[in-house]
Amino acid sequence: MSTNASIQFSPVPSSKAHSHPVPLHPLTGTIELTGAPMSFPRNAEIYGENEPADYLYKVISGNVRTYRVLNDGRRQIGAFYLPGDIFGLEVGAEHQFSAEAISDAKVLVIKRSALVGLANRDGEVARQLWSFTARELRRVQDHALLLIKSAQQRVASFLLEMAERAAHADTIELPMSRQDIADYLGLTIETVSRTLTQLETEAAIALPTSRRIVLRNRRALNELNA
Amino acid sequence: MSTNASIQFSPVPSSKAHSHPVPLHPLTGTIELTGAPMSFPRNAEIYGENEPADYLYKVISGNVRTYRVLNDGRRQIGAFYLPGDIFGLEVGAEHQFSAEAISDAKVLVIKRSALVGLANRDGEVARQLWSFTARELRRVQDHALLLIKSAQQRVASFLLEMAERAAHADTIELPMSRQDIADYLGLTIETVSRTLTQLETEAAIALPTSRRIVLRNRRALNELNA
DNA sequence: CGACCATTTGATATGGATCAAGCGATGTGG
DNA sequence: CCACATCGCTTGATCCATATCAAATGGTCG
Numbered sequence: 066m067s068t069n070a071s072i073q074f075s076p077v078p079s080s081k082a083h084s085h086p087v088p089l090h091p092l093t094g095t096i097e098l099t100g101a102p103m104s105f106p107r108n109a110e111i112y113g114e115n116e117p118a119d120y121l122y123k124v125i126s127g128n129v130r131t132y133r134v135l136n137d138g139r140r141q142i143g144a145f146y147l148p149g150d151i152f153g154l155e156v157g158a159e160h161q162f163s164a165e166a167i168s169d170a171k172v173l174v175i176k177r178s179a180l181v182g183l184a185n186r187d188g189e190v191a192r193q194l195w196s197f198t199a200r201e202l203r204r205v206q207d208h209a210l211l212l213i214k215s216a217q218q219r220v221a222s223f224l225l226e227m228a229e230r231a232a233h234a235d236t237i238e239l240p241m242s243r244q245d246i247a248d249y250l251g252l253t254i255e256t257v258s259r260t261l262t263q264l265e266t267e268a269a270i271a272l273p274t275s276r277r278i279v280l281r282n283r284r285a286l287n288e289l290n291a
Numbered sequence: 292m293s294t295n296a297s298i299q300f301s302p303v304p305s306s307k308a309h310s311h312p313v314p315l316h317p318l319t320g321t322i323e324l325t326g327a328p329m330s331f332p333r334n335a336e337i338y339g340e341n342e343p344a345d346y347l348y349k350v351i352s353g354n355v356r357t358y359r360v361l362n363d364g365r366r367q368i369g370a371f372y373l374p375g376d377i378f379g380l381e382v383g384a385e386h387q388f389s390a391e392a393i394s395d396a397k398v399l400v401i402k403r404s405a406l407v408g409l410a411n412r413d414g415e416v417a418r419q420l421w422s423f424t425a426r427e428l429r430r431v432q433d434h435a436l437l438l439i440k441s442a443q444q445r446v447a448s449f450l451l452e453m454a455e456r457a458a459h460a461d462t463i464e465l466p467m468s469r470q471d472i473a474d475y476l477g478l479t480i481e482t483v484s485r486t487l488t489q490l491e492t493e494a495a496i497a498l499p500t501s502r503r504i505v506l507r508n509r510r511a512l513n514e515l516n517a
Numbered sequence: 518c519g520a521c522c523a524t525t526t527g528a529t530a531t532g533g534a535t536c537a538a539g540c541g542a543t544g545t546g547g
Numbered sequence: 548c549c550a551c552a553t554c555g556c557t558t559g560a561t562c563c564a565t566a567t568c569a570a571a572t573g574g575t576c577g
Contacts, residue, residue: 481567
């Protein structure tokens, strides 16, 4: 046990999922688990809330949202997943959220049992499963903190988060609609839209198109971010 | 590996913390980790945000809150921990929240390294560390969902949560102040207070004293809970 | 009893929601 | 290639839930 392995999934040219992982990548020292690449059109469901969580997923291309719906019909988006991100890993038997493709997306589908089996034999893999869930926990904690902030603060936090994750430049290409953003931030589309124009007026951002956002004054956004 | 052990911490009569766990309790099949019992007076800090997370804790008596403070001075309470609950377990090096005793509290202090060391040798322990973090994740996900509900819904959810955890009857003895509740629900004390009186008016609850709450109509509360 | 702190209650303000209309981009059929 | 429908987004007008500011009440402890 105790390699410096990190959980890392790579697609296998042409195969269906099977449960015999190649233990270690010779160069990167990362575990390569096999999985079936699978494509989902825009808005297609990848899995539903309360469905058996027999698989987890890694985004290859496109984007994914997870969400829950309240009984009054409102939707809360739990997270956005970008290429390279892993989602849908559960400890319990069922998925806690539903998952949908935001744009046409390709994802790698991995059998959870394969990974858990590997973790039983390799303590380092076990530690990384734990570590992944802990990272997810921190993300949700930050999300909860976001939900008590003002609309300006929420939008600023969101833009900074997306800039850090998607672009590493100052121009963000948003894959999701205003409604998706609103449901992630706990606001309405109107408030998101108004807040963006307000930030534009204050010269904190520019909006060349509605889906493209340029961060013009990170300092100002960070001060909101708090 | 793979006992049916569950992580279970019991105080040891008179000892400081050391790192040699007794592997298995003969009767319950649960691992008994030693730890130092420690007392904290009301409002005392148990640990601070960003401090090294070398220890985790189990509540023996009293109650604990974890929280973060925004740069504008507002406080968000992340969780309340009741007797039997474990808190302060991190995967990373530092605590993500601060922890304080709500009432005079006794907690068992456990060295994380002891537990992690055990997990390296016993896959079942490793699985339970993971499982604990996953449970915490679900709790925070539910908390995030709560934060987009109306004041009535938040208060109702809170009461039902406390009833389930603390009492298993219909009378709850709240250990925390209105301010604590407000900071947990993302509301002001005034709104919490008004909402409680409103629920009392609607005969959903009774308030014999400000800290004692009787659930009179769970159905009504559950409908709010959504 | 009196001081202090937690809680409730009242009056008013306000940020964001809601309702409604306009606008711009994209796509479709004639 | 253009008229027009559609969809996503923005902007405007108004409303409302909760915050804020302020005062009264109640419970606890010296």
